[in-house]
Amino acid sequence: MKHFFRKYYRDLFLGKRIFAGIGLCVSLFLFSFFLPWLGDLPYVFLGVLVLLVLIDFVLLYQTKRDVFLRRDVPDRLSNGDDNELQIYVENFYAFGIHVGIIDEIPFQFQKRDLWFKSNLKSGERKTIAYLLRPTKRGEYVFGQIRLYVQSPLRLVARRFNFGEEVTVPVYPSFLQLRKYELMAISNRLSDFGIKKIRRVGHSMEFDQVKNYVQGDDYRTVNWKATARKGELMVNSFTDEKAQHMYCIIDKSRAMKMPFEGLSLLDYAINASLVLSNVALVKQDKSGLITIAEKAGSIVPADRRPAQLGKIMEVLYKEKSRYLELNMEALYTSIRGTLRQRSLIVFFTNFESMSALNRQLPYLKRMAKYHLLLVVFFENTELKVITEKPVLDVEGIYIQTIATKFAYEKKLMVKELAKHGILSILTPPEKLTVNVVNRYLAIKAQQKI
Template sequence: MISFIKSLYLGRRLFYILFGISILFLLSYWIEFLYSPTWITASFILVLLFFDMIALYRNNGIEADRMLPEKFSNSDENNVEINISNKYGFRVYTEVIDEIPVQFQKRDFLKKIVLQAHDQIVFDYKLKPLHRGEYVFGNLNLYASTFLKLAKRRYVFNKDQMVKVYPSFIQMKKLDFLALDQKISLHGIKRIRRIGHTMEFEQIKEYVRGDDVRTINWKATAKHGNLMVNQFQDERSQPVYSLIDCGRMMKMPFEGLSLLDYAINSTLAFSNIALKKKDKVGMMSFSNKVDNLQKASSKLNQLSRILEALYNVDTGFYDSDFSLLYSRVRKHISHRSLLMLYTNFEHMSGLKRQLPFLTALSKQHLLVVIFFENTEMTRLTKIDPENVSESAHQTIAEQFSNNKLLMAKELHRHGIQTLLTPPEDLSINAINKYLEIKSRGLL
């Protein structure tokens, strides 16, 4: 009985009718002949409501299911599918209310669907998470009514479903093609001019116009009677590490996503490309301590291990200890490696405090310092100020933007590779930097 009461709702149409009947009863105080027809109307409505409830509760006429993917991709649109089946022998008007995880702060989800007799429908909607972690869906509520719409029956399905939000594997898959040697020309992807070649031999082939004459193989030329050249390929199985700064400076938000999450998404996409280029990939996250360390490897399950490690990376709002980073790198990474350091500096003084440790790292490894443009400051530099206040804001913004460029030049002056990038272009620019280093044989 309690479950029946909890599932029964009265329709808005019934309340409109009851309001009209109450008005007629009020008018019948002065107009007496309205009294009897009003009672007849009220009785008729009660009979209709009774039959409406019998039709809805005669059997369990609605089945529904929320189909979630195994995991969500952070900062991407993720599909959630709803499958609804009508077991009634008549048309049903339904209202679907899905209790979306609290992280989205969305309480206006409502989908109205008309289901024909014994019909089935599947629809989907998209969710874009901006934080990693566990997301719990509440009830999938479905309110069914007949064409009378006097009563509604509530059905509840899929209570407390949980899905984990991982770093952006959708973005990783989109950038898969960059692992190919013959890259097509797309917006945001620059061509890398190959300077020289590496010394890992691939094959001997016939000379074609444009080949480096210094690679001519004279013995093979004499044997075949045609010019033959040695062809080289990028060196493989080189250790590549992503070093992720989890300090408080990486908590800054841009477009709803923190710099740390941009770095994590980029690390996953970059690691995937490096593995496809046959390099060994590892990662390390640090702030006031080293939280995660994955040794470089080219095993098949390495990308899954990195994905799980990145899922748990978070910031504790501490100041980052670069001296600790240097000591851990020196202890755990013995071979010369490519270090992609994701961090952020807002002031030259902050960079100079860490510069001795960065310089020490660059002497033992090929270090690439990746930090971020402040896109809001860049936007302010491009507006036309309309008053003194806006002009002052623009001056400060230009100073901040110039400081970023000065920091990049300071790093270059100490022989450190640098990448200054907007947060939204981080993944593609980091991969381009890696491909440039591979093509120039710098590692």
């Protein structure tokens, strides 16, 4: 009896049709008390229903080779992006089946209604694709897949359990990274909103002497080479290479604020990963520093092939803290790590002018030795409040305060510019494009 329970009863479920049949059977027995002419019809109906249930049971359990199912999960998921997962299912029954699939996805997604339905003919294979968008880095555990199979009668369902628990890491947005990498290699960054920057002059790094082609600048003609060769030759210049670029990420409580599911820290991590990759494609040296109430991780600038992997491994583990940013520790780390003039892209956030003024002395010292670009965030929720129609006095008060905070953000940009510090005030969703734009502009203008 225990063996029967384990093998059959535990994975056997009643379908909607059997409940409808039982309801109809009960109704017939009830009406037979008042309508004697029904006779033995309720008993006949009950017998037919029981027989059909037995036939359905035999159909589902008659064969050893029934169905096959597999979940295809990537080795890692990309944070903040839509990741595609697939469920492959194959029918080995001699008849068509109706299937229902429950995938036990990680609890971080907070989805309890991931239910797929499909019909499969005998011998048919199907692949069901769906998207998951994680919003936190870390380890995600996928459970089993529950497959419910019904025969054409659809009176009972047999459950199959496939797979074991699988742990998949969620890394910073490498899907976005690949997208921008391909654009950088093919010089098509403008397809994603990256602007082409007009060059102020020529780079000082000489590349080669080449034949003149239509469109080359006449000012670059090499007259000595032209005289020797007997045809027009021009000097070719290239971007200066091996310049140092560091992304500094603030992990303090100012970066915990969420926008569209992602915290500001995650936006900064995704953008810094893309920026580091673009810098490496441009043959610059890229590095990383993280900071909170104390110095965090440091990856010295380099342009070796493994550099991006090192940066990604560090960013995967980073978490926001609950304490204030320690600018003194950051300044000490910069002075101890950066041995030459570098471009510093500092991802942080200021919600008020007083917050900026507390950090300004350290920012001025950093800008004295390096080219400093401060990246902070526009509060898009405040923007919504300022544009919303006001209906009462309380609404006027709230809108006035929101307008004041939004205006203070613009004042911060002017205050930083007054001290020779570059800055970007950006909505979180446009962070990556705006940062890459500014990096390319700085390269074109030869500011480093």
